[in-house]
Amino acid sequence: MKAIDFIYDERRLSDFGFMICSFDGGGVETVSDSEVTFNMVSALSGKRRYITDRVYESFIESTFQICKIPDRWNYNIEITFEEVRALKRWLERKNFCKVKFIQEPFSEFGYDFFFEGVFNVKQIEIGGVILGLELTLITNRPLALHDPINIKLEWSKNELSEYERSKKSITRTIEDLSDETGFCYPKMKVTCLENGSFQIASDVNGDITVVKNCIKNEVLTFEYPIVTSSIKTHDLANDFNFVFLKLQNSYGERENNFTIDSPCVIEIEYCPVVKIGV
Numbered sequence: 001m002k003a004i005d006f007i008y009d010e011r012r013l014s015d016f017g018f019m020i021c022s023f024d025g026g027g028v029e030t031v032s033d034s035e036v037t038f039n040m041v042s043a044l045s046g047k048r049r050y051i052t053d054r055v056y057e058s059f060i061e062s063t064f065q066i067c068k069i070p071d072r073w074n075y076n077i078e079i080t081f082e083e084v085r086a087l088k089r090w091l092e093r094k095n096f097c098k099v100k101f102i103q104e105p106f107s108e109f110g111y112d113f114f115f116e117g118v119f120n121v122k123q124i125e126i127g128g129v130i131l132g133l134e135l136t137l138i139t140n141r142p143l144a145l146h147d148p149i150n151i152k153l154e155w156s157k158n159e160l161s162e163y164e165r166s167k168k169s170i171t172r173t174i175e176d177l178s179d180e181t182g183f184c185y186p187k188m189k190v191t192c193l194e195n196g197s198f199q200i201a202s203d204v205n206g207d208i209t210v211v212k213n214c215i216k217n218e219v220l221t222f223e224y225p226i227v228t229s230s231i232k233t234h235d236l237a238n239d240f241n242f243v244f245l246k247l248q249n250s251y252g253e254r255e256n257n258f259t260i261d262s263p264c265v266i267e268i269e270y271c272p273v274v275k276i277g278v
Contacts, residue, residue, distance in 0.1 A: 183248030185224035
């Protein structure tokens, strides 16, 4: 991946006066990426094998170097102990933080995908002078994630009344953009526009999410495996069927069609999987 800067826990490397570089030269690099192990069984007297499972055995790791950003008025690129301490305090954490690489100078956002990781930091010294640092990024996932995608859906009272008359389903479609086939549980916020039960059904997997005894303007928040309500007295333990909405895709199909039976506004957020290395 081509990058000159990165954002870690909402701070930029360039904020410290540093940039990504290479002390090795050559321009050839090995890109760190996930590796998949296929579990197989033999059949037909060893004439054929079948895949029973696929597992990501390794998570993404990458090592690269950083140095001071050259200053046309000052060519001293020596790194002080105070600067090393500040960088290590920023990068060497006990918890995973969001990492996003930036390709071009002065770019505000960088790539549209990110990793979650921690760093190990080593000093690069020549003649006892610190001229750079070697960073090893260790992520908590085998794959990157796309920036959050936000989708807003609305079913009005008039639409649903028309549905009752015509007996035709009113559907909304969401395309799952993940590079990984399968499903995910997106974050979902539901604002109920009438009293009654909230129910949303998927045509892909047949799942139906139901919450009974909702109140007008009540806000339900679904973040698997937790659901909460803006009405503190709503007994969700009894009124929710604990079927969380899924977004899913197969290799040949990405569309998810949803139907609903009560007026509401639904806001969905998810981060599709991005199959790319560092």
